Amino acid sequence: MTSKRPPREPMRALVAGGRLLTAAILFAIPAAAAAETFEAVYRATLAGIPIGKARLTGSVGAGAYTLRLKGEASIPGFSNRFDASSNGTSRDARLMPLDYRLSTEGRSARTIAVSFAGNRAAHISIDPQPDAADQQERLPIELPHLVGVLDPLSAMMSQILRASQSDNPCDGIMRVFSGNTRFDLTPVSSDPVLDEIVCRATYRPIAGHKPSATSTGKPPTIVIAYPKLVSDSALRLPIRLEFPLPLGTIVIRRIS
Numbered sequence: 001m002t003s004k005r006p007p008r009e010p011m012r013a014l015v016a017g018g019r020l021l022t023a024a025i026l027f028a029i030p031a032a033a034a035a036e037t038f039e040a041v042y043r044a045t046l047a048g049i050p051i052g053k054a055r056l057t058g059s060v061g062a063g064a065y066t067l068r069l070k071g072e073a074s075i076p077g078f079s080n081r082f083d084a085s086s087n088g089t090s091r092d093a094r095l096m097p098l099d100y101r102l103s104t105e106g107r108s109a110r111t112i113a114v115s116f117a118g119n120r121a122a123h124i125s126i127d128p129q130p131d132a133a134d135q136q137e138r139l140p141i142e143l144p145h146l147v148g149v150l151d152p153l154s155a156m157m158s159q160i161l162r163a164s165q166s167d168n169p170c171d172g173i174m175r176v177f178s179g180n181t182r183f184d185l186t187p188v189s190s191d192p193v194l195d196e197i198v199c200r201a202t203y204r205p206i207a208g209h210k211p212s213a214t215s216t217g218k219p220p221t222i223v224i225a226y227p228k229l230v231s232d233s234a235l236r237l238p239i240r241l242e243f244p245l246p247l248g249t250i251v252i253r254r255i256s
Contacts, residue, residue, distance in 0.1 A: 036060060038235045041256045046074065046248055051075050054082075060157060065090055067153040072106075075247075080106035086153035088116070095158050102179065112179035114151055121146040121177050130180075141182055141207045149177040155185075169226060169236075170199035181208035187224070196225040196239065200223035220244055 024025070030224055037059040044052035054071025068085045085255045088097035100114045115123040133196040151161045170189040187201035201222045223242040230236045 030219040036235055038237070040237050040254055042071075042241075042252050043255050044250055044252045046075070046245075046250050051250070058157065060090065063089055063091065065095065065154075065157050067157055069153065080104055080108055084153055086151050086157070088154055088157075090157075095150065095154050097151050097154040100153060100179070114177070114179045116151075119148055121149060121151075121179075124179055126180060137206045137210050137212065139209060140212060141177075141180075145207045146177060149175045149182065152176055152178055166199070167194050167228075169197065169224075170201075178208075182206040183209075184221075190223070191230070193225065195228045197228055199224045199226075 005136070006031060037057075039055070039057045040054065041055050041102060043050060044054075052071060052073035054069055055069075056069050058067035059065065064087070066085070066087045070083045072079070072081045074080070082102065084102040086099075088095055088099075088101045090096070096118070097116045099116070101111070102113075103111045111125075111127050113123075113125040114121050155176045159169065159172075159174065168189060170187040172187070174185040176185065183206055184204045185201050186204070187199045190198040190200045192198055201224065203220045218242065223240075224238050225240040226238050227235050237254060239254050242249055244250075
């Protein structure tokens with residue numbers, strides 16, 4: 001249960017930040033409680049240069065939910081396409097994920113699939129398996145790490161439901177298992193900017209990572225900004241996200 005690290009810079013830096021990108025997305029979409037379908041397109045830039053684009057679609061209602069995130073990321077020497085999906089059942093604000101799948105193509109090609117039973121990840125498939133060199137020094141993922149967790153997209157949907165009855169989406173702890181990493185996200189409120197609601201979420205790796213990669217400096221903080229005003233029963237989609245990478249800060253903005 002490990003992941004493959006790209007062999008050279010700048011690919012290594014971009015992929016290492018991919019977990020932060022996943023983390024940022026988890027707090028991206030607070031929504032209304034009523035059954036809804038939604039769609040949004042986002043563009044990512046680094047130092048003002050476009051490096052990626054993604055489309056998010058989903059629905060929630062009638063005791064079930066689905067979510068899909070599909071897009072691509074590219075910098076000189078590195079290009080990847082990704083397609084992630086998740087589905088499950090819901091009871092009030094509690095989610096029970098059933099299946100999660102992430103496929104990547106390009107320089108880094110892999111498929112990760114996780115099946116859930118109750119509140120735990122019951123079956124994990126990674127194809128191809130990471131090489132032995134990549135597994136060295138990674139903290140092992142053990143059985144307790146698989147209990148009481150959500151996959152990244154189900155965690156996103158959980159945040160949708162949690163925020164549906166509140167104007168403050170900056171609350172709670174997300175315990176996330178991606179199939180090869182286990183991490184927590186803890187958001188807190190930040191000072192508002194104009195007509196935005198701003199959250200700052202701290203990323204804390206738990207297992208599946210290399211301690212040497214997180215042993216220095218403060219934990220990464222992700223900035224997520226939402227519009228204050230939305231129409232009745234409309235989804236409050238984020239308008240801006242920012243997260244740090246070794247190459248610089250990536251800014252993601254909603255474009256449609």
